Amino acid sequence: MSEIHLKINDREVTTQSGQTVLEAAKSAGVEIPVLCHHPALSNWGACRMCVVEVEGMRTLQTACTLPATEGMVVKTHTEQTFDIRKFVLELLFSERNHYCMYCQMSGDCELQDQAYGHGLDHWTYPRPYEKQEVDATRKYFIMDHNRCILCSRCVRACTEIAANHTLGLRNRGAQTMISADLNVPFGASSCVECGTCLQVCPTGALIDARSAYGGREKDVTHTQTTCMQCSVGCDLDVVTRYNRLLRVDGVWDSAPNGGLLCVDGRFTPLYETRKRVVKPLVRKDGKLTESSWEEALGLVADTLKGSTCQGLAACATTNEALAAFAGLMTQLGGQAGRLEPVAPALGYGVPATVADVLDADFIIVAGAQPLEYQRVVGYFIHRAADKGATVAVIGDSENALNKRAALSVASAQAGVVAQAAADAEKIVLVYSVGIKPEVVAALKPLGDKVSFLALDPARNGKGAEAAGLKPQSPTKTDVAYILLGEQPVADALRVPAGFKVVQTAYHSALTEQADVVLPTPLWYERSGHVTTLDGVDKSLQTVLPAPADVRDESVVLAQLTALLRS
Amino acid sequence: MGKIKVATQWLEACAGCHMSFLDIDERIVEFFKHVELTSSPLTDLKHPPEEGVDVGILTGGIGNEDELHEAQEMRERSKLLIALGDCAVFGGICTMRNFFPTEEVLRRGYIETESTVDGQIPQHEDLAPLTDKVSGVGDVVPVDIYLPGCPPTADAIWHVLTELLAGRMPKLEGKVLKYGMDGG
Numbered sequence: 001m002s003e004i005h006l007k008i009n010d011r012e013v014t015t016q017s018g019q020t021v022l023e024a025a026k027s028a029g030v031e032i033p034v035l036c037h038h039p040a041l042s043n044w045g046a047c048r049m050c051v052v053e054v055e056g057m058r059t060l061q062t063a064c065t066l067p068a069t070e071g072m073v074v075k076t077h078t079e080q081t082f083d084i085r086k087f088v089l090e091l092l093f094s095e096r097n098h099y100c101m102y103c104q105m106s107g108d109c110e111l112q113d114q115a116y117g118h119g120l121d122h123w124t125y126p127r128p129y130e131k132q133e134v135d136a137t138r139k140y141f142i143m144d145h146n147r148c149i150l151c152s153r154c155v156r157a158c159t160e161i162a163a164n165h166t167l168g169l170r171n172r173g174a175q176t177m178i179s180a181d182l183n184v185p186f187g188a189s190s191c192v193e194c195g196t197c198l199q200v201c202p203t204g205a206l207i208d209a210r211s212a213y214g215g216r217e218k219d220v221t222h223t224q225t226t227c228m229q230c231s232v233g234c235d236l237d238v239v240t241r242y243n244r245l246l247r248v249d250g251v252w253d254s255a256p257n258g259g260l261l262c263v264d265g266r267f268t269p270l271y272e273t274r275k276r277v278v279k280p281l282v283r284k285d286g287k288l289t290e291s292s293w294e295e296a297l298g299l300v301a302d303t304l305k306g307s308t309c310q311g312l313a314a315c316a317t318t319n320e321a322l323a324a325f326a327g328l329m330t331q332l333g334g335q336a337g338r339l340e341p342v343a344p345a346l347g348y349g350v351p352a353t354v355a356d357v358l359d360a361d362f363i364i365v366a367g368a369q370p371l372e373y374q375r376v377v378g379y380f381i382h383r384a385a386d387k388g389a390t391v392a393v394i395g396d397s398e399n400a401l402n403k404r405a406a407l408s409v410a411s412a413q414a415g416v417v418a419q420a421a422a423d424a425e426k427i428v429l430v431y432s433v434g435i436k437p438e439v440v441a442a443l444k445p446l447g448d449k450v451s452f453l454a455l456d457p458a459r460n461g462k463g464a465e466a467a468g469l470k471p472q473s474p475t476k477t478d479v480a481y482i483l484l485g486e487q488p489v490a491d492a493l494r495v496p497a498g499f500k501v502v503q504t505a506y507h508s509a510l511t512e513q514a515d516v517v518l519p520t521p522l523w524y525e526r527s528g529h530v531t532t533l534d535g536v537d538k539s540l541q542t543v544l545p546a547p548a549d550v551r552d553e554s555v556v557l558a559q560l561t562a563l564l565r566s
Numbered sequence: 567m568g569k570i571k572v573a574t575q576w577l578e579a580c581a582g583c584h585m586s587f588l589d590i591d592e593r594i595v596e597f598f599k600h601v602e603l604t605s606s607p608l609t610d611l612k613h614p615p616e617e618g619v620d621v622g623i624l625t626g627g628i629g630n631e632d633e634l635h636e637a638q639e640m641r642e643r644s645k646l647l648i649a650l651g652d653c654a655v656f657g658g659i660c661t662m663r664n665f666f667p668t669e670e671v672l673r674r675g676y677i678e679t680e681s682t683v684d685g686q687i688p689q690h691e692d693l694a695p696l697t698d699k700v701s702g703v704g705d706v707v708p709v710d711i712y713l714p715g716c717p718p719t720a721d722a723i724w725h726v727l728t729e730l731l732a733g734r735m736p737k738l739e740g741k742v743l744k745y746g747m748d749g750g
């Protein structure tokens with residue numbers, strides 16, 4: 001990369017080769033208006049808002065697609081560029097329904113902002129009043145084609161970030177429409193509802209069903225925290241107003257996900273329907289009855305004293321809570337383990353990070369379903385495949401990744417994959433609890449050429465590992481102490497212990513069996529840390545306060561520890 | 567110098583723009599030191615005087631023949647015409663009906679609404695026929711100043727009026743150029 005010197009608005013600007021004029025201007029503090037451009041997406045040059053005058057060039061140039069070159073002389077804000085940008089806006093407003101008064105984006109709309117900036121106090125051109133479709137067939141967000149300016153940010157987000165290729169443009173000219181697959185309703189399409197398109201839409205064309213009309217940017221609060229829905233540990237930007245959870249956005253430039261979220265990170269937890277536990281419950285006369293913390297913890301402490309005990313944690317809580325839990329169980333002389341299984345160690349290869357998937361040229365997926373359980377990893381595999389990486393899936397059941405896999409074999413044929421990968425430069429093995437010993441053996445010849453990413457099926461499996469918790473099944477003890485958090489529990493889970501303490505956020509089949517139920521906070525009510533797949537400790541921020549009688553597990557475990565000492 | 571004559575009229579509008587004008591609050595006292603309001607929907611006289619006014623203010627869009635006539639009359643009798651509010655500027659919320667044929671709109675509104683029993687489309691010689699499409703004032707007569715907003719804020723209205731009183735053409739930018747309720 002070499003230095004480039006150019007002149008922007010009579011100022012000397014130094015930039016790197018490969019930068020566009022738009023980027024060079026931005027680095028020099030000059031904001032050029034844009035609409036179709038988005039920093040997380042490839043440059044498109046469709047909207048013509050960013051046109052600039054370049055000395056020696058016959059016509060105006062789109063700054064977002066024009067590479068900066070040595071000696072270039074650029075003017076970004078002239079009468080001509082202003083007039084052209086205003087003209088572009090006039091044309092955009094003349095196409096579809098851009099009446100701000102009944103649009104949920106009014107106040108936060110990039111089209112509106114540009115119109116204000118260009119003094120558009122009325123429209124010159126007549127409008128066709130053609131009725132476009134509103135597609136509300138998806139659960140979490142709505143596409144209103146009437147508000148669309150065809151900037152194609154959503155298409156590029158779907159293609160480049162989610163690598164899902166659902167969205168495209170059909171027809172041409174004024175008839176151009178955003179389409180899903182071969183023009184099917186969004187809800188019936190291959191859309192995975194990651195919501196990246198929603199986040200990049202500059203107008204009110206993509207509408208979040210929950211946060212629409214819920215508050216403008218100036219009214220809301222943003223809190224950054226870490227997603228606790230799986231082990232990837234994506235950064236979340238949680239948007240709230242008046243103690244109400246409005247929306248979750250991805251955080252651009254954050255590791256490991258770079259702003260990409262999945263349906264479980266962005267939408268699902270905001271539509272939780274399970275019944276919350278908000279007060280400590282103690283079983284009296286066969287019925288779970290609300291009690292005070294004092295009574296509930298007193299009962300738990302009394303029962304624990306002199307009893308055999310097994311502690312089982314769903315790794316769905318903070319490192320702090322998992323460590324306190326393991327500590328308490330050790331102090332009691334009991335067993336402590338985790339409920340979820342753990343992916344086996346390979347005995348060869350070097351650990352990979354989630355981001356390594358993106359520049360692998362050969363990806364082996366074995367005994368794992370990342371598109372189901374660690375979706376962002378799945379999307380990253382798709383992205384790598386788009387760049388030409390070979391994807392090989394090894395497994396004995398259906399895998400959603402098969403569609404994009406060059407090679408898809410049963411465990412018994414894993415050797416075929418090892419052979420195919422032999423000449424690859426950068427091999428990443430993505431595996432999980434489903435990997436069979438014969439697959440581990442068959443891939444062994446690849447040795448340390450393999451970078452491996454062991455997907456932990458638990459949300460904070462790495463935190464549990466650090467706390468020394470290993471998989472255990474419920475055994476027959478006097479007391480079982482189950483740290484469940486928000487984790488759903490299989491109806492079939494039976495705990496044979498005589499007395500059962502369940503620390504959980506929701507009522508479930510397990511609370512039905514419990515003798516004491518202690519309420520825990522939800523992901524957005526927590527503070528503390530989780531450890532991501534990459535082994536990074538990430539902090540959780542309290543987005544909203546927990547209900548009055550809900551206490552963090554680590555606090556409760558410390559109180560119990562103190563009670564047991566007394 | 568005598569007072570400046572101002573006339574206002576609302577067309578296909580909700581009256582919100584006039585309410586927003588009243589939101590200039592005590593500034594109205596200062597306003598009327600310089601201005602004679604010859605006619606308005608809020609006062610006894612509804613039509614601008616034949617001899618004309620200095621400034622005509624129209625709120626609301628053009629949705630029927632009567633509103634078209636009112637707009638033409640105001641234009642003829644005003645030296646300077648202001649289209650005030652999103653309806654007068656862009657056609658506004660009433661343009662929602664432009665996406666449907668007029669007959670369908672009337673049928674839906676007067677007969678098919680869920681709460682209507684034995685409805686009929688009103689027809690009377692006193693009722694002005696609807697125009698095919700709702701439009702802004704600027705689509706039917708020349709407009710000198712556009713002030714969008716639903717409604718424009720009292721401050722935006724005050725800005726335009728005081729600039730005119732000072733003998734300047736108002737420039738709309740920043741907080742006084744807003745669409746919809748974005749200014750409020």
